Amino acid sequence: MPKRVQQTEKKAFLYILFSLALFISLISFFDFFTSIYEPLKGNFRVIHLVLELMSIAVSAIIASNGWVAFTHTLAMNRLLFSSAFIAVAFFNLMHILTFDGTTAFIEIHVTSLTVWFLILGRLVESISLTFIVVYSCKGAAPRSLRWLTYNGFLLLAIVTSIIVILYADHLPLLLKDGRPTLVKTAIEYFFIIIHILILIKAFTIYRKEKKIEFLLIILSSYSLILSSWLMTIYLSPDGYRSFAGHVFKVLGYLFLVNIIFKVNIEHPFEQVKEFSKRNQLLLDSVGEGIYGLDSEGRTIFINKSALRMLGYTEQEVMGRKLHYLIHHKKENGFPSPPRECPIFRTNLDGRNRRQESYFWRKDGTGFPVILEARALLQDDDIIGTVTTFIDLTETRKLKKLELEKQAVDVELELAATVQQSLLPKFEHIPPGVDLGGVSVPYRKLSGDFYKAVFQGSQLVFGVADICGKGVPAAIEMAMMTYSMEQFNHLKVEPHHVMESLNRFAVKYMSDSSFVTMFFGNYDIRTSIFSYSNAGHEPALLFRERTGEFFELSTNNPILGIMENSVYETKEIHIESGDILLLYTDGLTENRASNSPDDNKRLRRLLLHADRTLSARELSKTLLRLMNQDGHPITDDQTLLIFKKL
Known part of the structure; x- marks a missing residue:
């Protein structure tokens, strides 16, 4: 439950306890409250006027707020509820004007007549509140209906008031000797029953939805119940119980105003605030x-x-x-x-x-x-x-690669030379490790490549396979190789490199091209190998100590398909004697049958090979053994081997 709702519940509970204790005291200690109220009794007419003017003001606020809010909500139930308070305000006004002979032209049963207007206002208020609670439908109403409903309720109040004044001497008396008659008492109990039903219904809804407006309806009905009850037991219209009844009525109306504030002002503001927050989250995600x-x-x-x-x-x-x-x-x-x-x-x-x-x-x-x-x-x-x-900083850098691509298209023979020159010569390998590889193109130019860069304490190497063969794949291979050299691998993790290469591939490679790549950084200080795999064959790690094989991979998409793809980096500790194999699918594809490709044959050959050979010689040996079955080669083949000595 939200903290704000909990705080409101506590305040509501305290109000109920305090008002109930006050109500019981007003009933039980008649002499005490009579003596306290006696100095105020002479000013009852002024006090009564102030309280009723407050009731009129509250009713006008409810009606006017509903008038303004209707253009935004078009809710039929809210329209009827707020427009009904035009009639409530008018009846309360008539109650003031007919109170204690305020208007000289009314001479028949003035005291009873003024109470009739009070009763009519309470009747309209009770019916409208019942409607808003029981019929919570929010069907849209035409804008023109606003004038009709407000004018309709105003006209109803005026006509009803005229009828009541004209036939006042035929209406049942509501007061006799300053006390409520049986008719008035029955009407007040009728209001009590209505508000008890409203309270029960609102409580049921509040338990399910925990909406503060239904808690306020509970407090409003509760206050109006106390008001009606006090209106049945006062001994004179200007007595303290009548005064207390008017106070509870004003409190009940104030709770209704609070509901209007919550529904038409606070809730929309919170929705706007939430909408603004979501928009900001959306902006920040771009x-x-x-x-x-x-x-x-x-x-x-x-x-x-x-x-x-x-x-x-x-x-x-x-x-x-x-x-x-x-x-x-x-x-x-x-x-x-x-x-x-x-x-x-x-x-x-x-x-x-x-x-x-x-x-x-x-x-x-x-x-x-x-x-x-x-x-x-x-x-x-x-x-x-x-x-x-x-x-565009990165884009401008990549434009240089595009120029190189155009140069390669012009001179194909030069492209082959450039391609071979891009492959590492493994001349600056740090002590304690060995790195070597071999790459054999299917045609003159290869779409496979491997790359090794030594920066600080990081030995960076990887293998990639560009979709396609021949000249286009070779050109794109040269671009990707050069692009890999542009990163500071001491600061940039493998998945960041993958994301940049992916954006490059989407922008500069053809729509039918894509790249798979396995790429990693080996830290010579910690022997930690950090890697990221973009849809490539998993690297194969042979652990000399246990004789086990481990496949290294990450669940990342291939490069060049979606510009905003996200990649991840994993880590593993490399032990002395471990051998790491990075290869392309052209090496392990099963050319003898339609069965799936796997690296089982490569594993067997490594187990039986002389693993004391240098990485360079071991890669050549494994490549020769993989191809000695005589089946034709149909793809570029690349094998890169890393050994920790």
Whole structure:
């Protein structure tokens, strides 16, 4: 249960206990309260006027609030409830005007007549409250019905009042010698029964839904029950019990006003607040930077991606003119006045714009972006702009790779030479480990490749297989190989590399191409191997100490399919004598039958091979043994072996 509901329940419980104790005291200690009330009795007419004016004001608030809220809710049950209080307010007004001969033109049974108006107001209030609780339907009503219902209830109150005044001498007396008659007592008990039923129904609903408005209905009905009860036992209209009855009636109406506040003001505000929170979560989940400006260029919202790229906090940019923080200079350092800013121009003419530009971070460094500015419109008026932008730093780096691809397309022979030169020569392997490999293309150029980079304490290596064969696959292999060298592997984990390579593959490779890759970092200080697998064959780890094989893999998608794919990194400890095999599917595919490919044959060959050979020689030996069955080779074959000495 929400904490706010618990606190409201405690307050409601205290109110019920206190009011019940006061009610019992008012009944039990007549002489005591009579003596206390005696000094106020002479001012009862003024006190009564104030209380009834409060009742009228509360009724008017309920009616007016319902009038305004109907345009947003179109709820039929709320419309009838709020419009009924027009009649309640009118009857209470007539009750004041006919009280104790206030109006000189009414001469018949004035005291009884004024009570009739009080009874009519209570009757309408009880019926409307019963309707809102029992019939909780929220069917939409036409907007024009608002005038009809409000005018209808007002007309009903006026006509009823005229009839009551004209036929006052034919109506049953409600007071005799200042005390309630049997008729009035019966009517008050009728109201008590109605409000008991309302209280039970509201309590049943509240137990299920825990909505505060039903708790307030319970308190309202409870207060009105006490009011009606006191109205049956007072000894004179100006006695303290009558006064207390009027007070409880006002309290009951105030609880109804609180309900209107909860339903029509607080709840919609909370919904708007929740909606705003969800929108902010949605904005923060987007990788692109997004921010909004008002018509003066001041920031009205910004997502976390934009803040991260710009280096600011939300408090530092909200309400400030963002142009002078991030867009005030061009890439060459010259000033960029607002009149040249595409966002500023969109704010003037409402035209959407998309172009490359340059933004500046809080630390003074800049970065290229592609931005798209759109106008915020309200009733065809431009009230601001929404701008999305993407950091082009990585894109510009990758354009260099695209130029290399074009060069490779022109000179195929040179491409083969370049491809072989990209493969590592294993000349700078750190002590304590050995790394070697072999790659045999199916045609002249291979779509397989392996890569090894030694940075600081990290030995980084991996194997990849590009979909396809020949020239296109070889070109894309060269691009991916070069791209792998651009990362600082001391800071970037394997899954981050995979995510960057995936975005590169989606942008620059053909729609029919994709890449599988196994990639990892070996830390020579800790002997921890961190790896990530993008849909590639699992690496095969042979543990010399136990003679067991372990398949290393992560459940990641292949590269080049979806731009926003997410990858993960796993770790394993490498022991002395362990051998790690990274290979492509061309090595292990079963060319003799339609049975699935597996690495069982590679495992058997490694167990029987001379594992004291260098990694380079062991890879050549295993490749030769895998192909000695005489079946034709139909794919590029690559094998990379890592050994811990």
